[in-house]
Amino acid sequence: MALTVVGSIAFDSVRTPFGERDRMLGGSTVHFSLAASFFTEVRVVGPVGQDFGDDELSVLETRGVITDDIERMQGETFFWRAHYEYDMNVAHTDETQLNVFADFDPKLSDGARRSELLFLGNIDPGLQHEVRASSEAEFAALDSMNFWLENERQSLVAAIGEVDCLMLNDAEIRQLTGEPNLARAARAAMEMGPGVIVAKRGEYGAALFSSEGFFAIPGYLLEDVRDPTGAGDCFAGGFLGYLDSRRAGGDSVLDPAILRQAMAYGSVLASFNVEDFGTDRIQRLAKDEIDDRLRDLQEITRFDIASASSSAS
Amino acid sequence: MALTVVGSIAFDSVRTPFGERDRMLGGSTVHFSLAASFFTEVRVVGPVGQDFGDDELSVLETRGVITDDIERMQGETFFWRAHYEYDMNVAHTDETQLNVFADFDPKLSDGARRSELLFLGNIDPGLQHEVRASSEAEFAALDSMNFWLENERQSLVAAIGEVDCLMLNDAEIRQLTGEPNLARAARAAMEMGPGVIVAKRGEYGAALFSSEGFFAIPGYLLEDVRDPTGAGDCFAGGFLGYLDSRRAGGDSVLDPAILRQAMAYGSVLASFNVEDFGTDRIQRLAKDEIDDRLRDLQEITRFDIASASSSAS
Numbered sequence: 001m002a003l004t005v006v007g008s009i010a011f012d013s014v015r016t017p018f019g020e021r022d023r024m025l026g027g028s029t030v031h032f033s034l035a036a037s038f039f040t041e042v043r044v045v046g047p048v049g050q051d052f053g054d055d056e057l058s059v060l061e062t063r064g065v066i067t068d069d070i071e072r073m074q075g076e077t078f079f080w081r082a083h084y085e086y087d088m089n090v091a092h093t094d095e096t097q098l099n100v101f102a103d104f105d106p107k108l109s110d111g112a113r114r115s116e117l118l119f120l121g122n123i124d125p126g127l128q129h130e131v132r133a134s135s136e137a138e139f140a141a142l143d144s145m146n147f148w149l150e151n152e153r154q155s156l157v158a159a160i161g162e163v164d165c166l167m168l169n170d171a172e173i174r175q176l177t178g179e180p181n182l183a184r185a186a187r188a189a190m191e192m193g194p195g196v197i198v199a200k201r202g203e204y205g206a207a208l209f210s211s212e213g214f215f216a217i218p219g220y221l222l223e224d225v226r227d228p229t230g231a232g233d234c235f236a237g238g239f240l241g242y243l244d245s246r247r248a249g250g251d252s253v254l255d256p257a258i259l260r261q262a263m264a265y266g267s268v269l270a271s272f273n274v275e276d277f278g279t280d281r282i283q284r285l286a287k288d289e290i291d292d293r294l295r296d297l298q299e300i301t302r303f304d305i306a307s308a309s310s311s312a313s
Numbered sequence: 314m315a316l317t318v319v320g321s322i323a324f325d326s327v328r329t330p331f332g333e334r335d336r337m338l339g340g341s342t343v344h345f346s347l348a349a350s351f352f353t354e355v356r357v358v359g360p361v362g363q364d365f366g367d368d369e370l371s372v373l374e375t376r377g378v379i380t381d382d383i384e385r386m387q388g389e390t391f392f393w394r395a396h397y398e399y400d401m402n403v404a405h406t407d408e409t410q411l412n413v414f415a416d417f418d419p420k421l422s423d424g425a426r427r428s429e430l431l432f433l434g435n436i437d438p439g440l441q442h443e444v445r446a447s448s449e450a451e452f453a454a455l456d457s458m459n460f461w462l463e464n465e466r467q468s469l470v471a472a473i474g475e476v477d478c479l480m481l482n483d484a485e486i487r488q489l490t491g492e493p494n495l496a497r498a499a500r501a502a503m504e505m506g507p508g509v510i511v512a513k514r515g516e517y518g519a520a521l522f523s524s525e526g527f528f529a530i531p532g533y534l535l536e537d538v539r540d541p542t543g544a545g546d547c548f549a550g551g552f553l554g555y556l557d558s559r560r561a562g563g564d565s566v567l568d569p570a571i572l573r574q575a576m577a578y579g580s581v582l583a584s585f586n587v588e589d590f591g592t593d594r595i596q597r598l599a600k601d602e603i604d605d606r607l608r609d610l611q612e613i614t615r616f617d618i619a620s621a622s623s624s625a626s
Contacts, residue, residue: 017493087493180330180400182516183536203495204517205531214613218518218529223496246619260616294618300527301614303573305607306559 002041002066003244004112005029005237006131007121007143008078008101009046009070012278015083018226024278025056027078028121028143031230034282035237035269037063038290040244042237043112045069045131046121047104049076059279069112073100088228089202106131117141117244117253119236120163124148125156132162139253141165141240142194143232149175161193167236170199170207182207183214196259198239198266200232208263212256217263220271220297227277231270234282238262238269268293315354315379316557317425318342318550319444320434320456321391321414322359322383325591328396331539337591338369340391341434341456344543347595348550348582350376351603353557355550356425358382358444359434360417362389372596382425386413401541402515419444430454430557430566432549433476437461438469445475452566454478454553455507456545462488474506480549483512483520495520496527509572511552511579513545521576525569530576533584533610540590544583547595551575551582581606 005028012026033042043066048056052072060067081095106127118137120128122145132140140163148156149172156176160166166173166189170182177188186197186209197209205218242265243253251258268290275281318341325339346355356379361369365385373380394408419440431450433441435458445453453476461469462485469489473479479486479502483495490501499510499522510522518531555578556566564571581603588594 087487174400181536181538183534187536201517204514205529207531207534214534215616216518216531216534216613217616218520218531221496221520221527221529223494223500225494257617258619261619264616264618298616298618300529303528303530303577303611304570305577305611306571306574 002043002111002115003036003117003119003240004043004045004069004108004115004135004137005032005036005119005121006045006106006128007032007119007123009044009048009052010078010080011051012229013079013081014227014229014277016088016227017084017086019277021277023079025059026080026230026278028230028233030060030279031233031273031282032119032121032237033060033065034063034279035234035273036241036244037065038269038285038287039238039241039265040248041066042241043069043115045071045106045108045112047071047073047078047100049073049100052077059283062283066111069109071104071107073103075100082229084228088225091229108134116247117240119143119240120159121233122148125152125159128159129155129162132159139164139243139247141167141236143167143236144172146172146175157192160189163194165196165198166194167198167200167232167239169232170201173197173199183209195254198263200235202231205267206235206263208259210254210256210259215260215263217267217297218301220267220293220300222271222275225274228274229278231274234273235266235270237266239266241265264294264297265290268297315356315424315428316349316430316432316553317356317358317382317421317428317448317450318345318349318432318434319358319419320345320432320436322357322361322365323391323393324364325542326392326394327540327542327590329401329540330397330399332590334590336392338372339393339543339591341543341546343373343592344546344586344595345432345434345550346373346378347376347592348547348586349554349557350378351582351598351600352551352554352578353561354379355554356382356428358384358419358421358425360384360386360391360413362386362413365390372592375596379424382422384417384420386416388413395542397541401538404542421447429560430553432456432553433472434546435461438465438472441472442468442475445472452477452556452560454480454549456480456549457485459485459488470505473502476507478509478511479507480511480513480545480552482545483514486510486512496522508567511576513548515544518580519548519576521572523567523569523572528573528576530580530610531614533580533606533613535584535588538587541587542591544587547586548579548583550579552579554578577607577610578603581610
């Protein structure tokens with residue numbers, strides 16, 4: 001059993017109102033795989049340069065992540081520099097060096113190809129299509145971003161048509177479908193192919209749409225948010241990692257109750273991620289903490305309906 | 314038993330992507346009282362001009378709202394013209410005629426003064442202070458807006474210090490406290506006096522902070538949103554109306570379970586309000602529909618935690 005993730009591996013330099021860090025380990029596959037590693041075996045497919053060393057590898061391997069499919073290329077690792085304003089809802093990119101990522105042409109090993117679950121991180125939709133075509137995954141999910149929506153729309157819509165689950169920010173789902181109402185936008189996105197749509201809503205949580213209906217979970221409210229980078233990928237990692245663990249246990253990943261619990265785990269992993277810079281918090285995270293916060297999240301979203309209802313007409 | 318609301322009564326001309334209406338009945342007390350009327354007896358305190366007729370009164374009276382405290386003044390009723398862009402998250406004000414509202418000096422009748430619950434709608438915080446001082450309410454809630462935050466901050470903070478519950482948009486709570494993190498902002502707002510803080514989050518729902526902790530409810534997702542005007546006031550009406558009904562039944566309005574259910578009713582009433590222009594949807598709303606949607610809202614926010622938890626470390 002395994003879950004394969006394809007996407008970026010990066011060095012991130014990030015400044016927030018709470019500090020500044022240079023060249024932290026980052027990238028979508030890194031945040032994703034660390035989060036998913038609490039639930040299942042994860043394989044990372046992504047390119048690194050000659051500046052990527054054993055220290056970085058060991059962060060992943062310490063969490064049991066399989067790094068055999070990381071491709072070492074000539075040149076430097078993808079680099080991203082950004083800062084966040086006081087409210088931290090939007091990342092402002094100051095510098096992007098694609099480096100080895102510019103020539104990335106993902107190839108799946110036998111192990112990666114045979115993974116039952118696949119996450120296509122935010123890369124060129126043409127590459128997402130190729131990876132999906134060569135994978136035997138029974139359930140594939142896809143992330144993207146406004147850049148591809150604006151510049152490779154046709155290719156992106158084709159890639160979306162080949163996956164089972166689309167995970168985007170709510171604004172991106174609206175942009176993709178040209179429909180300002182999220183419920184209608186999600187329905188339009190389902191008509192492109194995926195049976196499951198996950199709308200990520202930042203600090204407000206996330207919403208799930210499927211043929212079974214609608215589910216919404218608010219964000220776990222934190223007093224200390226230090227670095228939002230990677231929250232969406234940690235959400236995806238918690239979500240798909242949990243789904244893969246249930247699949248391995250004989251359950252259907254399309255079971256509505258399982259999808260909802262996966263949403264809750266996604267929300268919990270994202271909430272831990274933002275408590276510290278880069279991967280620091282997830283690196284020192286324990287499974288107990290995840291389960292405790294999951295129960296917390298259930299508690300802070302639960303309301304009962306009084307049996308003896310009210311009053312006036 | 315009763316709930317008194319003090320604030321604006323208005324004629325609203327509103328254009329949204331789904332249509333345009335002239336001089337609809339509106340204003341915070343109107344939206345609030347219609348929503349609250351499903352739970353308890355509501356008294357409206359607010360000024361109207363000579364252009365306010367029996368048709369408008371009968372909208373309120375048909376729902377059992379007590380209109381004795383509506384003050385008829387020389388001149389015209391408060392008028393507001395606005396439009397919403399495609400995404401409808403923000404109202405763009407095109408015209409405001411304060412008219413009789415400019416000279417409004419609320420006076421509470423005996424009945425209004427003795428109401429056990431009081432809602433201070435968004436008016437000059439100096440007036441909110443006066444009303445609070447003359448009211449015998451055991452539980453008072455206050456709404457406001459960025460205009461008062463920017464122009465009458467000291468007076469607003471004083472008024473907030475005199476109420477039990479503050480209901481603002483999340484951005485306004487951040488602005489009030491100068492704290493970008495909502496959890497910290499809510500705690501800072503509680504230090505100003507109120508034991509209960511309700512952060513309204515538009516389509517994303519609402520959050521509740523009290524000494525008992527935190528509760529979050531996502532918005533009820535609709536495919537058809539025609540006019541968002543008054544949603545916040547309907548939320549407040551559903552919230553306080555339900556609290557008053559429970560208080561009348563002998564319960565404490567500070568009971569955490571009751572506050573949570575009040576949040577859910579607030580969310581439900583707001584969701585109905587936006588389905589049509591002005592007060593149209595709430596005017597034809599039935600209690601059964603409210604209870605059905607409350608159960609729906611509970612269902613779409615519920616997740617179970619599998620007893621046999623997963624897998625890897």
